[in-house]
């Protein structure tokens with residue numbers, strides 16, 4: 001057994017193999033703080049509400065946070081910001097730990113391999129991912145796993161580009177960040193991130209139109225399309241403008257970051273876009289259109305969107321964990337073969 005985990009600013013998702021199928025467990029990476037006295041005891045006693053009680057405060061975490069925030073008229077808070085643990089949220093670590101525990105469950109055996117996604121250092125801000133990565137690794141270790149970080153965009157290459165020898169450009173458009181990786185035959189030759197994603201689009205569109213951010217987010221997630229027939233002056237019009245701006249921003253950084261040495265001459269690579277922010281209809285076509293117009297130092301065969309944008313990072317982390325575990329298994333069995341007593345009797 002092995003597991004994959006996508007540690008995202010908005011969503012935490014685990015993946016494990018079950019026969020032919022992959023099983024996912026997902027929770028929203030958010031929480032809400034409520035006075036215990038305000039809380040009807042029976043609301044909490046619903047056994048599946050994830051929460052911690054601390055003195056007279058109750059913290060409801062994960063998917064239920066949003067419901068409780070609405071009922072008690074509170075704001076949800078998030079353990080992560082811009083792809084990493086939030087430095088301004090004092091409860092970040094205990095909250096993300098609790099959500100993670102629920103999402104990954106107990107290890108199937110002590111030291112079960114678990115690959116978790118970690119972003120690359122952003123090139124447009126001072127943020128460093130080291131503290132975040134080490135903290136997540138440490139509490140996964142405390143749960144009994146053998147945790148290994150995997151670059152978020154490399155995980156996309158593992159999940160989406162197996163048919164192309166793990167060669168191509170993978171881009172994960174998340175909530176807090178956009179992660180990019182160019183890989184040749186499963187070797188990453190360039191990885192970077194920018195500290196902009198869906199949250200940035202929402203904040204900009206909210207500010208431009210004087211609409212609350214939560215309202216903008218729900219308009220965006222419910223049927224918004226990048227067809228450019230949308231209303232000028234409305235929220236959808238503003239969303240389209242900032243979507244286009246984010247794409248250009250990412251493309252500009254790709255052409256700046258890729259050096260001639262990174263690129264094998266004459267090779268044409270596919271591009272895969274994924275992550276929640278890549279969901280609206282028309283996203284892949286718009287991205288391809290803008291990429292064609294940019295000067296990129298390598299040829300692109302085509303742009304495709306992952307079939308399930310919210311699941312690809314967790315799936316890719318699982319592929320990495322399973323392949324690591326298989327290699328360990330092979331290594332162990334090679335070791336065993338050296339022991340003459342351990343040899344299986346021959347039947348022929």
Ligand SMILES: Nc1ncnc2c1ncn2[C@@H]1O[C@H](COP(=O)(O)OP(=O)(O)OP(=O)(O)O)[C@@H](O)[C@H]1O
Pocket residue numbers: 006007008009010011012082083084172173174175176177178197198199217220221222223274275276277278279280309310
């Ligand atoms: N149907 C949809 N249409 C548009 N945007 C969506 C849709 N569903 C989710 N999103 C947006 O996708 C983002 C969440 O995507 P995802 O789960 O890939 O991010 P994350 O992994 O949590 O964040 P990050 O990788 O930046 O840390 C949010 O900004 C959310 O609003």
Ligand SMILES: [Mg+2]
Pocket residue numbers: 006007008009152172173174175275313
């Ligand atoms: Mg992500």
